[in-house]
Amino acid sequence: MSDSKKKSGISRRAVLKGAAVTGAAALVTPLSTTTAEAVPPPDKWDQSVDVVVVGTGYAGLSAAVEAKDAGANVLVIDKADIVGGNSVIASGGYNCADPERQKPQGIEDSPDLHFAQTMAGGDFRADPAKVRYYVDHALDGVKWLEKLGVVFEPKVYTIVGAIHPRSHDPVNHGRGGAIIAVLKKNVEERQVPVRLSCALSGIVRRNPLDGEVLGVQVKEGRGVKHIEAKRAVVLATGGFGADVPFRSKYAPQYDDKLPTTNVPWATGEALCYSQDVGADVVGMDYIQLLVACNYFTKKYGDIANLGVDHAVFLNLKGKRYVAEDARRDVLAGSTMAQPEKVFLWVADDRAAKRYTLDRIKVSLDKGLCFTAPTLEELAAILEGKLKVPPADFLASVKRYNELVASGKDSDFGKKDVNLKTLEKGPFWASPTQAGVHHTMGGLRTTPTTAQVLDRLGKIIPRLYAAGEVTGGVHGTNRLGGNATSDCIVFGRLAGQLAGKEPRRA
Ligand SMILES: Cc1cc2nc3c(=O)[nH]c(=O)nc-3n(C[C@H](O)[C@H](O)[C@H](O)COP(=O)(O)OP(=O)(O)OC[C@H]3O[C@@H](n4cnc5c(N)ncnc54)[C@H](O)[C@@H]3O)c2cc1C
Incomplete structure (x- = not known):
């Protein structure tokens, strides 16, 4: 080279x-x-x-x-x-069924399940023979990359829009890099x-x-x-x-x-x-839109968190409007219908972080996303920056936590496995928009x-x-x-x- x-x-x-x-x-x-x-x-x-x-x-x-x-x-x-x-x-998230990683985490998976979810997730418009080849060889791909020198995290998780916990993240900054x-x-x-x-x-x-x-x-x-x-x-x-x-x-x-x-x-x-x-x-x-662009910069990234479990998506009125673990097209479509086509990705400190703290800090310092030790303090920041009504913001988080306690998201249907409370500080909020992501x-x-x-x-x-x-x-x-x-x-x-x-x- x-x-x-x-x-x-x-x-x-x-x-x-x-x-x-x-x-x-x-x-x-x-x-x-x-x-x-x-x-x-x-x-x-x-x-x-x-x-x-x-x-x-x-x-x-x-x-x-x-x-x-x-x-x-x-x-x-x-x-x-x-x-x-x-x-x-x-981000480099790599999907495949991988018993060595998934079994110890108690995750059931198989190429057949990956096949079924890929076909259904794409409304059965994919070529089944091609998807079959893909799911049957995806684990080989991880092993090949490992042999070449890529180090993946020991645990898998559900990257946004992945449907099932089979996403492998490469270790090291840059992920895809x-x-x-x-x-x-x-x-x-x-x-x-x-x-x-x-x-x-x-x-x-x-x-x-x-x-x-x-x-x-x-x-x-x-x-x-x-x-x-x-x-x-x-x-x-x-x-x-x-x-x-x-x-x-x-x-x-x-x-x-x-x-x-x-x-x-x-x-x-x-x-x-x-x-x-x-x-x-x-x-x-x-053509896929992904909710991953910062509202202020219109660029990918500059958002503090991509975990959807200990998190809610709230519009500028402080209202929840979608199941946070929905398909990507549902997330993008419903977001486009919100005021200013933007939402606040509000998460507690346990939501899976996909960026290093160093990177988040740069975005925080520039005022592109926000953090605070308590929800009340975060609400005050959001009122100042984006005119989000604090009472509605706090009421939405309270309602969400009540749904978690009841064991069912009867408002929007977030899956039980991802239905986790938002109560451990520090708290994070990222104004996020949809952008064209994948063809x-x-x-x-x-x-x-x-x-x-x-x-x-x-x-x-x-x-x-x-x-x-x-x-x-x-x-x-x-x-x-x-x-x-x-x-x-x-x-x-x-x-x-x-x-x-x-x-x-
Ligand atoms: C920000 C971002 C995050 C993503 N995160 C994930 C993720 O975590 N997990 C996941 O599964 N997917 C993710 N994706 C999608 C996935 O990364 C891409 O689909 C994938 O990188 C595409 O790889 P590729 O090799 O096909 O093309 P690319 O990596 O885009 O490479 C194509 C190359 O071809 C070159 N090229 C184009 N036209 C010509 C030409 N006429 N002559 C010469 N060269 C040309 C380009 O310059 C480019 O370098 C993400 C995508 C983006 C943008």
């Missing part, structure tokens, strides 16, 4: 800062400025490798490691000038080159709608180059949550007024280039070989795809924690098979 080393700092802060001020932002290519057209085979290739992997998130780096281990000569490219895409800023750091190290150790600031600008197929994929066209600096892939191309270009024109094409309601949790370069042009060579897409209007739709791929299909259902030879650029795993609504494992499972699969394709002469 020598040519990328200087630019590839991957701390979360560096990424977020980078998103705002570096050349990475200039590389964002929203659909409106993209002229997508099929790329004919060049007279002469500028470079030739076995496998070209496009994207340096979970899926791309997993594919790169596996393709290299399968014996291929691999090149990874990314249009950004830093490694990691959305993966490096993500911790996984990317390990994958990046493994890519470096295998001497796989990673070319940053190198944007896919077309896929080269023998004929636009026919024959095998031969390589890619890229834009690098001011030049256009053609890179031959003698075995295969793996697309791992992520989702399009930050691409307002592209996402609004499928979901006009998600216009530029909505914030996003994504890095600015989560854009959809690779899907256009794929369609130019005949690729089919699925579920493009299944469940994307390339239609085969369930067990990660190959891209065309609109007639035929495999496009030598073209693989994995991660958020694909569709079919999550249906209408992704369960929290299912994307990390989706990316790792299918990234690995794509890399293994791409690396074993027969080498073209």
Whole structure:
């Protein structure tokens, strides 16, 4: 990775800062400025490798490691000038049934239950064969990551919207960044080159709608180059949550007024280039909002707590309006209907914390979220900052605690397992909004070989795809924690098979 080393700092802060001020932002290519057209085979290739992997998130780096281990000569490219895409800023929660961790915690689980919940959670719009492959290989993914050097917490929990306690958190700050750091190290150790600031600008197929994929066209600096892939191309270009024109094409309601949790370069042009060579897409209007953006900054994070058990969601009138452990689409939809589309995530000190105290402190110091030793003091702060009526605020918390004591949330139906009191200080409150988070739709791929299909259902030879650029795993609504494992499972699969394709002469 020598040519990328200087630019590839991957701390979360560096990424977020980078998103705002570096050349990475200039590389964002929203659909409106993209002229997508099929790329004919060049007279002469500028470079030739076995496998070209496009994207340096979970899926791309997993594919790169596996393709290299399968014996291929691999090149990874990314249009950004830093490694990691959305993966490096993500929370890194990884879902799978894992008896070694879950049994000691008294949690019943199995790939079958994970399958059933993923299908139901996505309103049965996912591809059952693909979900089956996913749940059956998700635990292997954790073990593989552990072998590569990722350390996961000994206990699992329920990340917001996950439905069941099977989310594995990587130890170390950064979470998703911790996984990317390990994958990046493994890519470096295998001497796989990673070319940053190198944007896919077309896929080269023998004929636009026919024959095998031969390589890619890229834009690098001011030049256009053609890179031959003698075995295969793996697309791992992520989702399009930050691409307002592209996402609004499928979901006009998600216009530029909505914030996003994504890095600015989560854009959809690779899907256009794929369609130019005949690729089919699925579920493009299944776009997930997540209640994880700060009301003041409109950015992901800057909220003190993501636990939903010892917590209530209150609107600016101090009223509860939803079961805090509902599906993500329910949480987002009901929040959008509240005054100013914002709620206060109010938690006691026992709610599962997903950020280090250091990070929370930065947000507290900036006045982006709040803490106080007693509920009364917190109510006074919220009245001052957001005009929340203190009496209503305190009455809602009291009512919630009474429901917990009764053993049933007869108001909103929070599940018994998550129905826990809010009474131990210090208390926390984060003004939180929904933002565009995940694009469940994307390339239609085969369930067990990660190959891209065309609109007639035929495999496009030598073209693989994995991660958020694909569709079919999550249906209408992704369960929290299912994307990390989706990316790792299918990234690995794509890399293994791409690396074993027969080498073209
Ligand atoms: C803030 C946040 C928190 C999250 N937390 C969780 C969580 O805890 N658990 C969970 O399951 N999911 C979570 N998710 C979702 C999950 O992290 C993502 O779905 C996942 O990271 C996507 O990985 P990927 O490899 O598919 O793409 P990415 O990590 O986004 O990587 C794609 C890469 O492709 C590059 N690229 C795109 N187009 C081109 C092009 N034309 N040419 C060259 N390169 C290109 C991009 O620059 C990018 O680096 C979170 C997402 C976000 C945004």
